[in-house]
Amino acid sequence: MIEQGKILLNEKVGRDIWRMELKCPWIAMKAKPGQFVNVKLNDVAEPLLRRPISLHGIDAENGIISLLYLVVGRGTEMMTKLENGDSVDLLGPLGKGFSTFFHGRRAVIVAGGIGSAPFYPLMEELKAKQKNITMIYGARDAESLTCLDLYEEQGAEMILVTEDGSVGEKGFVTGPLDCLLAERGADFVYACGPEAMLKAVEEVAANHGVQGEVSTEARMGCGLGVCLSCSKKGKDGKNRKVCQDGPVFPMGVMAYE
Amino acid sequence: MSKVSLAVDVGGLKMKNPVTTASGTFGSGLEMVEYVDLSRLGAVTVKGTTLEPRPGNPQPRCAETPAGMLNSIGLENPGVEVFVAETLPKVAEYGSPIVVNIAGKDIEDYGKVAAILEKESAVSALEVNVSCPNVKNGGMALGTNPDLVRETAETVKANTTKPVIMKLSPNVTDIVAVAKAAKEGGADGLTLINCLLGMAIDIKTKKPILGNVVGGLSGPAIKPVALRMVYQVHNAVDLPIIGLGGIACWQDAVEFLLAGATAVSVGTGNFLDPSLTMKVIDGIEGYLIDNGYDDVNDIIGLAAK
Numbered sequence A: 001m002i003e004q005g006k007i008l009l010n011e012k013v014g015r016d017i018w019r020m021e022l023k024c025p026w027i028a029m030k031a032k033p034g035q036f037v038n039v040k041l042n043d044v045a046e047p048l049l050r051r052p053i054s055l056h057g058i059d060a061e062n063g064i065i066s067l068l069y070l071v072v073g074r075g076t077e078m079m080t081k082l083e084n085g086d087s088v089d090l091l092g093p094l095g096k097g098f099s100t101f102f103h104g105r106r107a108v109i110v111a112g113g114i115g116s117a118p119f120y121p122l123m124e125e126l127k128a129k130q131k132n133i134t135m136i137y138g139a140r141d142a143e144s145l146t147c148l149d150l151y152e153e154q155g156a157e158m159i160l161v162t163e164d165g166s167v168g169e170k171g172f173v174t175g176p177l178d179c180l181l182a183e184r185g186a187d188f189v190y191a192c193g194p195e196a197m198l199k200a201v202e203e204v205a206a207n208h209g210v211q212g213e214v215s216t217e218a219r220m221g222c223g224l225g226v227c228l229s230c231s232k233k234g235k236d237g238k239n240r241k242v243c244q245d246g247p248v249f250p251m252g253v254m255a256y257e
Numbered sequence B: 001m002s003k004v005s006l007a008v009d010v011g012g013l014k015m016k017n018p019v020t021t022a023s024g025t026f027g028s029g030l031e032m033v034e035y036v037d038l039s040r041l042g043a044v045t046v047k048g049t050t051l052e053p054r055p056g057n058p059q060p061r062c063a064e065t066p067a068g069m070l071n072s073i074g075l076e077n078p079g080v081e082v083f084v085a086e087t088l089p090k091v092a093e094y095g096s097p098i099v100v101n102i103a104g105k106d107i108e109d110y111g112k113v114a115a116i117l118e119k120e121s122a123v124s125a126l127e128v129n130v131s132c133p134n135v136k137n138g139g140m141a142l143g144t145n146p147d148l149v150r151e152t153a154e155t156v157k158a159n160t161t162k163p164v165i166m167k168l169s170p171n172v173t174d175i176v177a178v179a180k181a182a183k184e185g186g187a188d189g190l191t192l193i194n195c196l197l198g199m200a201i202d203i204k205t206k207k208p209i210l211g212n213v214v215g216g217l218s219g220p221a222i223k224p225v226a227l228r229m230v231y232q233v234h235n236a237v238d239l240p241i242i243g244l245g246g247i248a249c250w251q252d253a254v255e256f257l258l259a260g261a262t263a264v265s266v267g268t269g270n271f272l273d274p275s276l277t278m279k280v281i282d283g284i285e286g287y288l289i290d291n292g293y294d295d296v297n298d299i300i301g302l303a304a305k
């Protein structure tokens, strides 16, 4: 579905990180945690392609979605220039999101940097199912950790990690994850972040015999499953389309080549 | 009922309107049913298929460039047998003609794929990709050599009774020479153009962006080149042409018709607006009405000499 999202809010919330709220009732009604929208920033050829951005907020009741985005290049830079009332062409909701049907109650969420984006709607769903949530949230520095209040509102226990030690533990998310799984165990682990992190998180979870899901990235042409730009190899040697079969995959599926 | 006739005939491929989909940019069509009424398309041209399954090229497989994109998919596909068994019957339910794009690692392969598809009544025509710039073994070499293009056309024709449309590579000095060779080989039509070979470099890593180093350029950036080639070939070779390259709105499609294309394909444009094909059909019809034509065939090649 293509919907013109009307911008209600577009503000800087961290180091090069912005949060945008858009009125788009149809997508808000259909979307599931972990899905994404493909954003077209103008109606001309420059820049050509849509930008895939995860849904950071899904408010079906009020017809509002939010996006949390890191400014890395031309497209995301253009997004920062948009103002309240401007329209954005959104294609979505796309892809397969997270599942919340695991046995037990203890969910651990591992987020690396802007990989935190898809987890707010997931938390809402987990909370509604009376799951206990621990979020291990790592980033470069304190300023790159954003929206902490939102996650705390959902009752998540927060474990913060920074590479420079400016807040929380110094280091990477896998350290605290390993400790947590050793000390308290967990029923399911969700992860989103750089590929190297996902690979490491999968190893730690597997070592503790815990299952989970990862949200992955790929450069996309279409986002619709037709171009095969996003096709990545799984451990079984078969290819998977990140845009359609993912972006969320069970742990143990992707090969991370 | 529309007031104007949109039907065209591309070398025996009968289309109810001149709009089809560029191979590899529309999947099998089934992925697009939320956005496109497949039964309204002049034809559905599906992703390239090969004798054996192909895993495709390493990531990354696409890169954005000014007004265009590079791709190096590497013809990933499950192989013609799986396509015929699993996908073809489902696409056929929509009732539009199906054009199957075929590729091979050598000329013999093309013949074998054509022979397998010959048995399928749901296949309306074969589009022969001799130009895919991604696959090291075949594509590039075949499409740039007129003798090999002629031989490929002959081999495919020998294995099928369906219309054979040769999809040419733009990565040549003299497109007319290649088009003539295709005609000599028995081609019923031509598709112009496939991607232009290009590359992009990441200045941070100082390495090529694409895992395959080079890839095919598509999108609005290539439209002037595509239009020029359609025009040149239309003027010099008596074969119907499916024109494509950078079509992003109906006006672009009309340009191709005026340059001499009998039909047009929408490719990368589908990524920007998944229902673009529908808008192009409506736009062409509106253009004909506004300009007092009652048959789309009346405007084909008007810009040509």
Ligand SMILES: Cc1cc2nc3c(=O)[nH]c(=O)nc-3n(C[C@H](O)[C@H](O)[C@H](O)COP(=O)(O)OP(=O)(O)OC[C@H]3O[C@@H](n4cnc5c(N)ncnc54)[C@H](O)[C@@H]3O)c2cc1C
Residues within 6 Å of the ligand: A036, A049, A050, A051, A052, A053, A054, A055, A068, A069, A070, A071, A072, A073, A074, A075, A076, A077, A114, A117, A118, A216, A217, A218, A219, A220, A247, B063, B064
């Ligand atoms: C399923 C999915 C969900 C995502 N969710 C978010 C999110 O919630 N917040 C967020 O900040 N970012 C997210 N990303 C990454 C985001 O798509 C890129 O950062 C963005 O496309 C960069 O665009 P640009 O024009 O600023 O950068 P440029 O570097 O100028 O982009 C050039 C091209 O490369 C592509 N590209 C560049 N980096 C990436 C990347 N990391 N992943 C995929 N394509 C890339 C662009 O889409 C564009 O086609 C997500 C990516 C995917 C695949």
Ligand SMILES: Cc1cc2nc3c(=O)[nH]c(=O)nc-3n(C[C@H](O)[C@H](O)[C@H](O)COP(=O)(O)O)c2cc1C
Residues within 6 Å of the ligand: A221, A227, A228, A229, B022, B023, B024, B025, B047, B048, B049, B071, B073, B075, B101, B129, B132, B167, B193, B194, B195, B216, B217, B218, B219, B220, B222, B244, B245, B246, B247, B265, B266, B267, B268, B269
């Ligand atoms: C992602 C992608 C995959 C493609 N795959 C094929 C293919 O399998 N066979 C083929 O003949 N052409 C393939 N092409 C080329 C297109 O069909 C078309 O010729 C080209 O993209 C130019 O048209 P456009 O600018 O409208 O996209 C592919 C193009 C893209 C962008």
Ligand code: FES
Residues within 6 Å of the ligand: A219, A220, A221, A222, A223, A224, A225, A226, A227, A228, A229, A230, A231, A241, A242, A243, A244
């Ligand atoms: S981005 Fe085109 S198939 Fe996934």
